[in-house]
Structures are given as structure tokens and as C-alpha cells.
Amino acid sequence: MAECHPVGFRWVMEARERGATIIHVDPRFTRTSAVANIHVPIRAGSDIAFLGGIVRYIIENERYFRDYVVHYTNAPAIVSAEFQDTEDLDGLFGGWDEETGQYHKKAWRYEGADPEPAAGVKESDEEGQPIQHNPFQAGHSDPTLQHPRCVFQILKRHFSRYTPEMVEQTCGIPKSLFLKVAETLCRNSGRERTSAFCYAVGWTQHSMGVQYIRTAAIVQLLLGNIGRPGGGILALRGHASIQGSTDIPTLYNLLPGYLPMPKAKQDKDLATYLARNTSPSGWWGEFPKYFVSLLKAWFGEAATKENGWCYDYLPALTGDHSHMNTVVNMADGGVKGYFVMGENPVVGSMNGPLHRKGLRQLEWLVVRDFSVTETADFWRDAPEIERGEIRTEDIGTEVFFFPAAAHVEKDGAFTNTQRLLQWHYKSVEPPGDAASELDFIYKLGLRLKKLYAEEYGQPRNRPIRDVTWDYPLEGPKREPKAEAVLREINGYTVADGKPVEGFTSLQDDGSTACGCWIYSGCYRDGHNMAARRKPHWEQNWVAPEWAWAWPHNRRLLYNRASADPEGKPWSDRKKLVWWDQEKGEWVGYDTPDFIVKRPPWFHPSKDACGKDTIGGTDPFVMQADGKGWLYAATGLQDGPLPVHYEPQESVVKNPLYGQQCNPERVEWWRKDNPYHRAYDDPRFPYVITTYRLTEHHTAGAMSRWLSWLSELQPEMFCEVSPELAAERGLKNGGWATIRTMRAEIEARVLVTGRMRPLRIKGRLVHQIGLPYHWSTKGLARGDAANDLIGFVADPNVSIQESKAFTGAIEPGRKSRRRSAAISGPPVREIDPKRWQRDLPPARRKPESQHSFKAGESKKEH
Amino acid sequence: MPSGDGFSLSNWPLFRQLKQRDLFGLEQTAASPRTEALTARTASADRIVPSICPYCAVGCGQLVYVKNEKIIDIEGDPASPISRGCLCPKGAATFQLVTGSHRVQHVLYRRPHGKEWETVPLEQAVDMVAERVKRTRDETWEGTDEEGHPVRRTMGIAHLGGATLDNEENYLIKKLFTALGIVQIENQARV
């Protein structure tokens, strides 16, 4: 965190100065470790084993916050008798279907109940019809936590093998250090004290990334840290508005506010789509109001009740159209045109050569950025062109480069990692022909409406005709007013155009329009709440009048959990929100993340539905049962509980189970994306991990052109331990070549005691560290670390595995061998040794491994 | 302190030194007129514009000082409860990011099989892009998939980017592209 969020880290330092213990768990000793109280060196890719060990410690030593666990989590819920755990099946859960290469999630359900998941996979039956979920019945639960099939007991049994000895074997963390961490954490949690977890992509960029977060959530729920000040889990995101671009998603599977995109097979019409996505219990019972309001915002008057609010204007998904699948589609000739705005995938994404292969197949490419990036210049500046394997004149792609306006040259909001929308104002006009994306996309839309003006007779063109696209223009360049867009995002009543107060004002009858329900309230009463800048010295420690957080300016999610079932804070020291009997509402330092007038003793009636099922002791309002899920009966592809699996490319066999890797991981078996052996690959014996440095930023376009930053870290380098340096003959300050089957890069060598070999199952395992900022443009130039990494993804969100893979290293500069992406057609090539990753039941997988996949290879070339 | 033009006793360094007891002439008696008049360039800024750092997701407050329509300084905003006026090295380098000579000022175009970039007028470039969007969309339109389910889309166009863009920009991109039937829309959130 000190490396990647230095100013955020000031608060960690402040806590340290007040006596907090800072524990830093990382394969490397970084600038964070230097100021932490405890550094825990860990093998990259083994965090679930570590966190699982903590779960076991908490349960075995009875250190969980019992009242919190019993009342606020699903620990008492009883799971159906057909559930089989990884304990029974050597690393697989029950329900594996060899035909589909997936789990039947039904095998994990509660006894007699199917709670709708708040996010993730929504089940359909065999005919693709939505499964009717029943509101969760509280009856099937055991508050004494003794029932052998209650979640608590299943959790206990599931993590029983994650002993301190197992943690040492798997993660390389000495047992005494592990116990110290576990004990410190437990001692600092409970009624009077809370502990917080902060994480970033060291946890998410794995083939079971989502389960990493799940394990941390289990720890924090058991310890009673969620929803409490000084507790919780903070995701440290990496870009100025990556949270914003997730909330208002330029993502394939979501509509603004985490509403799912329609799926072709299942969501045939509006009614079906709503039925599948509306939860009978919990806050997602409000779903239709948000969806209909979105369609009204997008299609205005054209969206009527009669035509299903223009539901049929929305395209539908037939698979996983995520980033890597799109690139593969592109490499196979399926994508003709590509827009890239403020991103540099040939450096920032995995397997750069495969990306460039995709770019070479395009008919046209549009890049928008401050300077010509490596992505924009792929047709003449690329390793394969330098090596003479590809010739510029053979590449037929038409490329447009539009200079982009900087943030100081436009109005707009960023949403930071704390869900805070913060407005930035325009200081000066953009230079020359530079313009904002807002201006570009708006004017592009106007032109398209004109181009299609004669063709609205065709139904497929009507969305273009009807999409609301009329924003006031301002300034010498006649740019659209960003605040007008913010107003639409906030929502308004259709009749009078007045901004709504918040999402509780939204309706499903077409009387309201709202671009993003979770952001509703950011422009209430016509005030730009995101632009508020009341100085901190005029506010309390929560500072609620600086900018605006979603939802409803609640700063700490699920903060109802900071009070006990009766509505009193668990302790005075840790009070945040509480029930005020006199006022008849929840009050406190933060906006209550709860139905503000719903008292703690509220019990939903038997026939309640939607948000009326949320009881007074149900802080987790987005869940169907209002509880924090220790066990996720629905919603996830790869299991209701986290399991330690090894990364796709590891150096050891899985010490805990026969099932080596996540059985539902997503692989791309292609010649241009070759994998190493699952473990013990003699060619690639070292663990490699990637990361950022403080001095640079992501793929480098915003830092490597700046002399003040480039001089701080001028060249690409690798970090190796003295032991590894000795083993491979690497010299500090010299050169090294790092290789995988995908590519080969060269880097300067930094030999440092901050990298340590770890003892895994008795063997010494070396790790190599690679910052990923470098490429060919700018003042500071070097090779791109991400070229080494192949496409492998987590099945829940399709994020790539880039924090743990294997490779080789030798002294000297690279030999300029060709990269795999150059080699031949994308024929599927199954490694005969791929069985190493799966137990026999999980070996037979069709090409598609989870419900939605990209299509087959389109062409050979 | 008088910056005399022409000799006057009060100006004479020796006199000043004696008066101010600066016997070695190491203190302010040795100050030049430039030094005497020295002041922070931001004091005469035309306007101070509040902004937010464009780098990571902490979202530190920034203040942009503008004079004669040029940015003269970018530093932290002390009012921010998050950053209290602080910035990391990247945020502190924002001035170079936005005023640096690396910034391209014209639209560049590479024709198919071309070996060089050419400059192209902005309006013409946007026209060309719009034409290609229409052409590709029309050529690759899918009404239904192989099983007959309605899909109403084009898989021939894709988009990448968003984490460095404003919410309003992401909103309009998703809105327009979805209305066009583009589903392969992604950004750094999934990378």
C-alpha cells in the first residue's frame, strides 16, 4: 500500500503511531514492509492457504465474535444433506458435472431454500427458465451452531486441514510467525477492537481470485469486523476512476449499478429478465425500479410500458465476452474495429504479442490518449517487427490516434477506491485538437444518428434513433456539459425533469429515469454533491460533506453491523451508528446503511417480499437473507467455500488436495497461448510475480514520458534474492533474461535481501519480482513484463492470473527468440500432461468451461 | 528596503550593514532587488481550480494554479480529508503530465499498410470513424444466435478503456455503444 497508495497509506502510519500493529503479507519485502510491525513473506499464489489457516485458528481457539456470528452471518443456516465438501472428494465439491465441465450449484444449497445471490451466477433450470427463489426461511437454522450440517460446522470441517503446519508447508511461512499473526489479529478483534484488511490485485489476479476475497470475508465475519469502524476489507483499486468504470461500467456483463446485461438464452423478454434478477427477499427486490428507470434514461419517451421499456433495444450476451476472449476473437479475425481509450493493453494486459496479433487482424483501430502509446504504434514499433518476423507494410489495420484532454482540461467526476465521487473542474482548454472522451463520444453519437437517419425503418437501427442524446454544449470548443450527464446519472422525474433525492425515489412505472441507481442522490436538488469540498477541519472524522459516496453518501458499508441486535453499539469505543429510540431512527457519525426507520426488533411477516423481508437484525441488506455469507450457497462458480488450489503454473503439487488447480478455471488452449507444466516443470523452476512501483503508473504512458518520474526509476529491472543470483550467476546492476513459453524479456538486475527463497514442502523455492511498467515509448524504456504471462482466468469474473506463474532466468541480454504468438494458426493443442491440474472427474472439459464462453476459432491465418 | 536608483546614504551597503548589525554582509543587506521582491508565483495566479489527481484510486485533492491561461503550478489541496494537501511522486508530477511536450496536439492517421503517421483534421477524422462504425456494424450485425435466441448485436466492434476516464464519459460510452449493439466493452477493472 505504501508503494501503490502512498497518500492513503498515511492513515496506516497514523494508526501505527497510535499503537496499531501493521502486518504486511507479501512475497517481497517492500516499502510497506519497511514500516510495518510484522512482515510475512509468502509464496505468491498461496494466500487462501494462509487465510484458511487463520479461519481454522479462529474456530479451533474459539476466538470468533459469537454474538456477531450468530446474529449477523449465515453460520446457523443448515445446508442440505446432499452437500459434499472438498474434504470428501479430495479437492472437489460435490456436484461436478463431467459433461459440462462445471458444478451443479444445486448441490450446495441450503436445506429447503435457494437464496438468490446478491451478485454472480444466477441459476437457470435446464430449459433456461429462471429458478424461482423463495425468500429465505429462517427456520432451517441452528443458532447454537451445533447442527452437523449448519454452516458453522461445515466451515470448521472444511478448514480443519489448514493447520499451522500446513500453512508452513504450502506458503513458506514459519509456524511461529503464522501463529503470531493469527493471535495478533484475534486479540485485536471483538467488541472493543477491530482489525482491517487492505488488499489489491495481489489477491484478485489469480485463477481463484474471487475466492481469495471470500476467505478474507470469512475471517472478518467470524471476527465481527465487517461494518465496524477500523474493520472491514478495503479493496485498494489502482486507477483514478476504476471504481467509477465498474459502477458505470464500460464492462461487458453489467449495466450501470451492477444490473446484469441480458443473456440471450435465458432473458428472452423483459418479464423473464426481471423475474430472474429480482430477488424475492432482500434489497434486490427493488430491482425492477432500477432497471426500468435506466431504460427510461437511455431511451426516453420511446420507452413505454407497452414496449417493455425498449428492453428489446438491448443486445444480449451468449458467452463470456470479456477482455481476453475479445482479444482471442480479434486474433481469430472476428473483431473488425476496436476503440481503445486511455488504456494500453499491449503493455498492461497479458501476452502482449497475442494482443498485437489481434490488432493486426483489425480493419480499423481508434486509440485515444495523451501520446502515441505502444498500442497505437503496434504496426511499426513491436518486438516482432524489430526481429523482422512481421513487416509493417503487411499490416492492413487503419489506425486513428486522437489526442485526449487531460483531467485538468475537463469537468467530470472520478470515483475513488472508497466509492467517493469527486468532481474535478476544468482549468484550461485542451491544447490543439485534444478533446475529452465526453466530447468525442457525444459527437460520434450525433454523427451516427445522422448516418442512420434514413434507415430507421429497420428495427435494429431504432435504438440509435431513440437513445437520448441531447446535452447542452459550452465553451469555445462547444463541448457537452458534464454536469448535465451527472444529472441524468442521478436520475430525475420524467414529468418535470427534477433531479430525484436518491434511489428510494425510483419507480418501475416509467415515471422516473436514472442512469445509475447506486449513484442516485449525487445531484439531489440540482446540487453537484460530488463537487463539495468542505475542508476537513470543519467536519468530524467521517467528513461526510467532502464529495459524495455511493450509496446515499454512506461511508462504511453494512454499518448496521456496528450495533448489536438491540441497536446499541457493540462498544462505546467503536460506535458508529445506533438506534435512537426517541427519534425512531438510526443515527450516528455515518449515514446508516439501513432502512433508516426500521427498528432493530422488526420481524418480517411470513408473506413479506423484497425489502420488507429485511429484519431489524439483518445488516447485509443486499443478501437475500440479510446475513453475511460465510458459506455462499449460490452465486459463485467454483465453490461455496474457498479452497487452496495452486496457480495454473506452479512449482509444487498441491499440498492439500489431489485436485491441483481450480477445476473451473478458464483456459485458452492455443498455440499462441502455451502453458507450462502444472508443477515441476524443469524448464521453468521459479515463481514469478508482477507489481507496481511508487514512481511509475500502470502501463507507463502517464509516467515514462515524465523526466521527474523517469529519473527515479529509469530502467526495467528484476528483483532476485542473493541466493538465486548466486545460483544463476546474476550480478547486481547487470542484465538478465527472463523467459516463459509466451515470450522473453530482458531486465537490469537488482540483487536484494528483500527477496527471500521460501521453503515449500521441504524444498527451496525462489521467487522473481518484476515491475510491469516498461515498454518502448517514453524517456524510460524497457521490456514489458506482462508479455511473459499467458491467458488464464478466474471463472467468476474472468480476471487474469498474473500474480503467480513460472519462468526461467539467466544472466545476459535476451537472444531475441520469437514469441509464441507468432507461431502459426490458433489450433487447439492439448498438452498430454494437462491432467496434472485435475482429478479424473474434472479432467474432461468441453471447450467452454463455464456457462458463457467465446465462440470457436473463426479462421485460420 | 530601498532599492535605490542613484546613490543615497540609506542605500550604501556599508551603512546598511552597520545599521542592521550585519557586519560580515552575510545577511539580508546582501540581498539583491530580485531577492527583495521574491514571492511565490502562485500568489499572482488568475485563478485556483480544484481538481483530483488522475493517477491512483486514492483520489488526492489537487489545486491547479492558472495564470494567463497557462498552468503554473499543481499541488495538493489541504482541504481534502483524504490527502490533506499531500501528494505522492506521481501526483506531484502532474504538472509535467499535463504540460509536457510529449502530448500530441493533432489527430494522427495511419492508412492501411502505411509506414508513417499522417496528420488529419479533427472533424474529418471523427467523420471517418463514424463511417467505419456504421459500415462494420452493418456488416457484422447478428439478429439471433445459432439457436435462434435474439442477440441484436455486433461482435465486429469492441471497446477497451475506462478506468482513467470520468464517470460521465464511461456513461456515455456504455450508453452509445450498447445502443449500437456493441457488447465487447471492457476496461482495466477486469485486468
Add this chain to the structure above:
Amino acid sequence: MAGAKGFFTDTTLCIGCKACEVACKQWNQLPDDGLLFTGMSYDNTVHLGASTWRHVAFIERPVPLSTQDAGAFSWLFSSDVCKHCVRAGCLESCPTGAIIRTEFDSVYVQPDICNGCGYCIVNCPFGVIDRRSEDGRAWKCTLCYDRLREDMTPACAKACPTESIVFGDLDELRTRARVRVEKLQDAGMREAYLYGEDAASQPGTEGLNAFFLLLDKPEVYNLPPDPAIPTKGVGRSWISMAAAAAGIALMAVGSVFFSKLGGRS
């Protein structure tokens, strides 16, 4: 001196981010110092100079920090800067009057006066000040003199995310620093001590207006353990020279006198 301002740099709070280096470059619009990968931990800046007025040192040590559980290893950071010494070698050796003591007790080089003679460079015991090859003049940290005139905080102190660099009245800083060292010592951090906080602890400079809290010997940070400015000895030199001259004069007179005496016999 009343109104004296300076820096207290508490290296126990430094996270090595280099915001200070860049904030200084930004405010003062300094050029870069060349792109050079040194292999010296994360320090590619190496030392202060004419175009680098804040430099973060990175020291990897095979010994633990007393309050840390991280094996036999620790990593120290320290943001180095011009010390604005109470007795400043550069100031006292400057023949043109370019270097002056400001009303804030800082040491300021007037770029419109400096003729680039370089006397200051050899007189700084810390190797801070240097000449810029492109324009020949000597440059160093100004303690953001222009900002101080507007009652603003120096750029580095403002930017520092963890308040490792604190700017203020020297009296208050000294009190703060002493309280801090005591607190750290009580918490078991035996290594913590102050460097250059007053004349008693550093007679060779009579104290630094930018002083430090360090966790290892000064040499480890590339700081001199007992710096002394050459001009401190000037008084003594004059006295010895006066004594020598007096002695020689005495001998000369004496020899004439004795020779006169000798001549009479």
C-alpha cells in the same frame, strides 16, 4: 535566531515514496539529473546536486529494526536536503555575496548574483551545493524562500504523505523532535537519535536548521559523523597567524636589538 524556520525530518515515518523529490522539482521547475539505473536499491538519484534538492536514500541492512519482526533485515529511508546550517560553509566562503542568510535563518543562493566560482562547493561538509553544467551557477535548496514569503509551506513538507518532513519554527521542531526520540526509545526503538539538532551535538556547524531523526550511524546515510565547516577555523587561523606574525615581528625586532647590542662590544 527568532523566527528561524527549518525542517525536522523523522526517518521513522518515511516510506521512501520520493514525493519530496518530485514536489521540489515541480515547484522549482528543475531539470532532471539524467536517467541512470544505479543498482543501489531504489535510489537512482544518488546524491543532492544543482538540480536535485531532495534526495531519498535507501539503505538495505542485514540487521533487524528493533521494533520490527521481519527476520534479520531492515530497510531504512531518509530524505536528504540542504541542512541550512547555523554556520554555513557555503555562505561563509562565498566571495560575491551571492549566498545570504534570510530572515527565516535559511541559506539562500541568489542566482542573479552567483558567478559560478565554485568556492561554496568545496566548503560544504555535506556535499549539497553544486554547479549546473549548462549555466555554470551554483544551486541548492532555497527552503522554498518564495513560498515562505507568502506564508506557504515548502513544497516537500507539504507533499510528504506521512509528515516525515515537518516544517516550522525551529524551537518547536526541536521540542517535537526530542519528545519523539523519547517516545521511540520508550517503545523500544533504541536506535533512534537526533542528528544536528543543535550546536552542542554538532559544533562544527553549530547545528542544522534541517535536522534529522536517524536510526543508524550517519555514515550509513552517507552523512558525515562530525561535520565541520572550514571557515569555523578561520578565527583560529587568524589568531595563529597573528601570533606567528607577532612572534616573527618580535624575533625580527629582537634580532636587530641583540645585534645592536652585540655591535657595541
